[in-house]
Amino acid sequence: MDYIRITSIEDPLFVKMHELMKEVFPPEEVLEFELWKEPLEDPSIRVFVAVHNGDVVGSTEYRYYPNWNIAMTDFTIIGRQGLSLGRFLAQNRLKDLTELAKENGKELFGMFAEIYDPYQRGDFEFGGVKAMDPFVRREVLSHLGYKKLDFTYVHPSWKNDGEAVAGLDLCFMPIDDQLEEISSELVVDFITTYYSVLSNKPTQWVQMVEDLKKREMIELLPL
Template identity: 60%
Template sequence: MEYIRIQSIQDPLFQRMHELMGNVFPPEEVLAADKWKEPLEDEGIHVYAAVLDGEVVGATEYRYYPDMRVAMTDFTIIGRPNSGIGRFLLRKREKDIARLASASGTVAIGMFAEIYNPQQVDYGFGGVAAMNPYVRREVLSHIGYQRLDFAYVHPSWEENGEAVEGLDLCFLPEDETMTALPASLVTTFLERYYTALPNKPAAWHEMIALLKREQSIKLKPI
């Protein structure tokens, strides 16, 4: 299996990856293909495909913010069962984030991820068993992700200004004894991460305002 970076919408691997995204994610989680040009060309955004025999069987996107010392996993896709794709992507991403941190002269404190809460909203995810929200949530819990203790919404990637619910903002701390994050770190991260979506819903602004009144946000099990 190969770990290949995608940096252009003209790359044939991009179209295959985007089709895979559309098969496993709900529409509000998928940015339109023509909107990917600038993100793919951004050196700070890392999009990699897991390629097996010329086929895109998985993919992941992530970024690292040296000033905050945190990473963000935008998505992880496993497109085929019983192929070791999840483990392959996890290890490759870990090594690359460690490289990015080292190159910036920083040490990462952890990584954010938005994790579906199937008790709120249940999606079929294209019939791919490994992408079922119940399975993914338990796997991510095993890895060490914890839920940030607040009601989370995010702007729709359909860019229609709608609020997307049914997810938790979670964090994978490097220090397993960590029990909370500074609220200022969470708000700074969210405001920067969602600069790509200027049309934000009122519920998102209300959430940010509430977070700014807090000193810290507890980490809870998922």
């Protein structure tokens, strides 16, 4: 199995990846095909696919922020079972990020991720792929070391229609597993930068950010 980076919507592997995304993710979580052009060409956004016998069977997108020495896992897709895809993608992603942090003269501080909370909502559909079941994924990410940030989280819909998407937690995986809290300033700086591409922010998201600005630290809770 190969771990291959995609940098263009013209890449045939991207066509296969985008179709896989539409099969497993809710519509509001999938960016339109043409809108991927600039993100894929952005050197700070890293999109990789797992290729098995010519087929895209999994994918992950993430990015490294050198100023904060943190990463963000945008998504991980397990498209086929029985290939140890979760481990394959997680190991290759961490290896890549470790190298990026090393080039930055540092050891990676940690990684953010938005994680579905099926205990809030039970209507998530993931194309019938059992490995993508939100209950399963939540436990897997807990095993990887992700912890829930202690606040109620929403994010702007990627449709840029001003709607707030709930039913997720913003989580953080510290490289130092003993870390119990992170600065609220880091969280605010990160999410405002991450969603700067969307011009139409929902009121709930704006209020959430304002509330976070009033806090100094945010506790990391068990997931």
